[in-house]
Amino acid sequence: MPTSRRDFLHTAGALAAAGFLPRSLPAMPSVPSPVSPDFRGRPCVVASANGLRGVKVAYDRIVAGEDPLDGIIAGVNIQELDPEDQSVGLGGLPNAEGVVTLDASCMHGPTRRAGAVACIEDIATPSLVAKAVMDYTDHVLLVGPQARRFAIEMGFTPQNLLTEKSRQDWLRWRARLNPNDMYLDYDGTVKIKFHTGTINMNAVTANGDIASVTTTSGMAWKVPGRVGDSPIIGAGQYCDNTVGAAGSTGRGEANIKACGAFLAVEFMRQGLGPEEALLRVMQRVIAMTEDRLLGPNGRPRFDLQFYALTKDGRFAGATAYEGASFAVCDEQGPRLVKCAYLFKESERPR
Numbered sequence: 618m619p620t621s622r623r624d625f626l627h628t629a630g631a632l633a634a635a636g637f638l639p640r641s642l643p644a645m646p647s648v649p650s651p652v653s654p655d656f657r658g659r660p661c662v663v664a665s666a667n668g669l670r671g672v673k674v675a676y677d678r679i680v681a682g683e684d685p686l687d688g689i690i691a692g693v694n695i696q697e698l699d700p701e702d703q704s705v706g707l708g709g710l711p712n713a714e715g716v717v718t719l720d721a722s723c724m725h726g727p728t729r730r731a732g733a734v735a736c737i738e739d740i741a742t743p744s745l746v747a748k749a750v751m752d753y754t755d756h757v758l759l760v761g762p763q764a765r766r767f768a769i770e771m772g773f774t775p776q777n778l779l780t781e782k783s784r785q786d787w788l789r790w791r792a793r794l795n796p797n798d799m800y801l802d803y804d805g806t807v808k809i810k811f812h813t814g815t816i817n818m819n820a821v822t823a824n825g826d827i828a829s830v831t832t833t834s835g836m837a838w839k840v841p842g843r844v845g846d847s848p849i850i851g852a853g854q855y856c857d858n859t860v861g862a863a864g865s866t867g868r869g870e871a872n873i874k875a876c877g878a879f880l881a882v883e884f885m886r887q888g889l890g891p892e893e894a895l896l897r898v899m900q901r902v903i904a905m906t907e908d909r910l911l912g913p914n915g916r917p918r919f920d921l922q923f924y925a926l927t928k929d930g931r932f933a934g935a936t937a938y939e940g941a942s943f944a945v946c947d948e949q950g951p952r953l954v955k956c957a958y959l960f961k962e963s964e965r966p967r
Contacts (some may be wrong), residue, residue, distance in 0.1 A: 643767050658825045659930035661947040664687065664818040665866045665922065667704055669953060671695045672946035675820055681836025685820040686725045686828035690744050693832050696816050697742045700780045704814030707741040708780040711833025712841045715780040715787050716809040719743040719834055720759075720848040723751060726827035726858030731757050733848040737764040738774035744832040746773060747848070760849060790838050791935055817848055817854055817864030825928045829878075830852040836869070849880035861928055863895070867921035867936075870879045871910070875902045881925050891925040892957045895935035898923055899959055903937070912966025922956060 634844065641899040664671055670694030673902050678835050688814035697706030710715045720735035721743035729849040732751025746768045750759050767918055769775060779787075809929040815833035831854040833847040846869035847853035853869065855878035857864035863881035865872050869931075877898045884894035909919050919936050924943050934943030942953040 622814050623644055631801065642828050643891075648823065658821060658823055658928060659947060660821065660823050661926055661930040661932055661945065662692065662818065662820045663924050663926050663932045663934070664692070664944045665924060666942045666944055667696055667702065668816050669819050669944040669951055671816070671818060672944045674817060674950040676946040676951070677756070677820050679820055683896050684725075684828070685746065685807060685822050685826050686830065688827055689818040689830050690723065690730075690748060691821045691902045692818050693744050693816050693830055694742055697744060697832060702949040702967055703783055703786075704947060705816050705832050705834050706743070707776075707778050707779060708783055709814055710837035711787050712792060712835075712839045712843070715779065715791075717783070717834060718841075719778070719832070719883070721747040722848045722850055722852075722853055724828060724831040724854060724856045724862070725751065726856045726862070729858070731850050733758040733850060734764040734768075735760040735848040736842060737887065739765055739778060740773050741767045741776060741778060742773070742780050742832075744830050746771070747807070747830070747832075757850060758843075764780035766815055772899050788839070796868045802834065803855060804918065815845075815853075817866055819849075819854070819856065819862035819864055819924060819926050820846070821861070821928060824906050825858070827856045827926075827928065829864055830854040831864050831866075833866075833869075846872040846877070849873060851876045853878060855879045855882050857882050857886070859928065861891065861926055862900075863891075863923060863925035865901050865921060865923045868919040871906055871917070871919060871921055874905045877902060877921075881923060885925065885927055890933070891927055891931055892933035892935060895912055895925055895933055896925040896957055896959060899935055899937055903959075914964060916960055916964050916966055918966050933957060949961075 618740045646946045647672045662675045673789045675688040675692035700708040718736045724731045732747040734746045750769045818830040819829040821827045831847045852873045854864035863878040881894045881898045922936040939958040941956040
């Protein structure tokens with residue numbers, strides 16, 4: 618039986634004591650995976666490169682018998698709660714008004730359920746709020762102030778997510794918006810950060826149960842209200858317990874139009890290996906990209922990375938240009954692996 622809301626609110630957890638997380642994490646219901654008795658897979662966790670610490674945590678948990686979604690959410694919580702990591706959660710880079718807004722989504726393969734939140738403020742672990750949406754509502758996606766209210770009702774503790782480090786970066790960005798504005802130049806020697814900050818993580822257990830999660834602070838200095846691909850099921854992440862899982866980091870606007878995570882899983886369902894599936898998705902993304910974001914050679918002016926694993930533990934990462942890496946942990950331990958790519962770095966439009 619699912620954990621009751623009362624149990625959720627009153628069971629203490631270690632991170633809850635620090636004021637970051639809800640009172641408890643409900644255990645996932647036990648649902649048999651539709652695999653043959655002789656199925657022999659291998660546990661594996663893949664993630665974006667910033668999830669290197671997290672894949673080890675997630676892998677150890679699923680090998681010990683924990684549910685794969687609980688394991689990978691624990692993995693991404695490391696980055697969400699790290700104030701020095703400006704990609705997600707606490708310390709994430711804010712929008713144009715200096716407000717940190719976060720998005721996240723998750724899927725649980727064995728039960729075919731999903732949850733997501735978008736444009737939520739003041740809650741450091743949106744991945745856990747997404748899971749609470751999945752566990753305690755009849756919905757998949759909650760957004761904005763109502764998502765924040767739901768999180769607080771579920772026992773999450775609100776806090777200011779804008780660290781001094783991120784605030785200083787925002788001030789530098791704002792000072793350069795217009796040379797005739799009322800803001801003084803902040804520091805002419807500092808390079809302004811324009812990045813998307815996201816972590817995607819996917820896992821498969823030895824018996825073939827799969828889960829995926831993506832969490833983000835989104836594009837730095839975004840227009841208030843902007844939501845990328847991370848909280849969109851089928852774009853920022855997707856899993857099917859009979860096939861595998863996939864997710865992405867990078868320019869969400871480009872990925873949304875291709876439904877990249879869903880497409881990757883469908884390609885794998887058709888028999889493609891994870892690497893070929895992801896490269897085909899990247900080709901589809903480019904084909905769906907408007908001219909203003911392509912160079913004269915037809916190559917994209919943006920970065921977008923995909924990650925995938927299969928039910929039997931095969932994995933891959935892929936992107937447009939050479940040089941990117943992704944994180945993986947299996948029986949060989951945690952490590953960074955180079956992504957497959959379509960083009961040489963020299964082909965990137967300048």
